[in-house]
């Protein structure tokens with residue numbers, strides 16, 4: 667395949683996911699992302715001078731209201747979306763300094779789990795042929811050669827291998843998406859509202875699964891959510907975004923029980939039952 671990575675390049679990036687706890691996986695400095703306003707045509711900052719650091723195996727959340735820039739930040743910070751200025755280091759490499767080949771070799775380090783699992787899967791491919799295709803795209807990277815073992819990781823049975831996406835429930839499809847992410851042995855899994863498209867009855871299971879695979883594989887997790895209850899149960903640190911800026915960040919427990927920013931307080935007060943306040 668043209669542009670396939672060489673064994674040397676593969677070895678250079680072939681580190682165990684996770685690594686030491688103090689290894690910095692992602693380091694983002696002064697990130698600015700501008701979008702063009704669809705109605706006025708003017709440029710605006712969807713992400714405005716944001717700093718973000720994620721260490722090996724850490725779980726970090728970005729929370730904030732709709733339109734605050736969470737998805738834009740997550741995509742730009744991981745090199746999957748454009749950025750206007752700022753520096754992004756992924757596994758110690760400055761993204762803007764990398765050529766196409768190096769980017770390609772680095773790409774599997776970050777895997778994204780999207781909101782709509784069915785939208786992420788090819789309707790013409792069985793689960794097994796989807797796994798095979800991923801392996802052929804990154805032959806040096808893939809950690810699991812055993813499809814059944816991979817499905818076990820996401821608590822699915824072997825009978826899922828021959829299914830097409832339309833034969834999977836939303837929860838099963840999202841588990842398949844998580845398995846596909848794990849196949850690449852990523853250092854960082856980005857999950858953008860990973861359960862908001864799912865039936866309420868399976869949301870908690872899928873979140874618990876994400877927390878478990880993080881612990882089992884040592885991958886770090888960057889979770890985008892507007893659901894603070896979810897974040898509190900899964901993430902160690904949280905960044906609160908408002909109008910493109912991070913207005914507050916810190917350990918989840920601290921941010922939720924002793925918020926210092928007015929916007930964070932409003933966000934918490936808007937939570938159903940406002941149960942955070944009673945936890946002081």
Ligand SMILES: Nc1ncnc2c1ncn2[C@@H]1O[C@H](COP(=O)(O)OP(=O)(O)OP(=O)(O)O)[C@@H](O)[C@H]1O
Nearest residue numbers: 701702704712731732733734735736737738739892
């Ligand atoms: N490709 C784009 N072109 C123009 N504007 C965009 C684009 N993507 C996002 N925006 C705008 O940038 C801002 C931030 O959007 P973003 O999708 O990052 O928010 P979000 O916090 O993820 O929201 P949600 O919770 O609804 O997913 C919004 O005003 C949005 O309308």
Ligand SMILES: [Mg+2]
Nearest residue numbers: 736737738858
């Ligand atoms: Mg979003």
